[in-house]
Amino acid sequence: IGYEAVIMAGVHIGDGAIVGTRAVVTKDVPPYTIVGGVPAKEIRKRFSPDIIEQMQALKWWDWSVDKIREFLPYLMNGDLEKIVAMKNR
Structure with a gap:
């Protein structure tokens, strides 16, 4: 979880996921997914x-x-x- 990232109530962060600095996560993040931005969006998967x-x-x-x-x-x-x-x- 990046510096000053905000995870909204009820949102689940999957195993191995990465949340970028100052991202605002409003939706569940699948396992091994990199997200960032406001609101957070998928950047890419870490693996196949x-x-x-x-x-x-x-x-x-x-x-x-x-x-x-x-x-x-x-x-x-x-x-x-x-x-x-x-x-x-």
């Missing part, structure tokens, strides 16, 4: 629809600390394909 679906299924934010440590290099460099491949092994 397939990767977004896979990241939603992974729910890495619910993992144990040990599991996050194991995957940390891939999470930090954005190697989502590697994360999905390792998770499915």
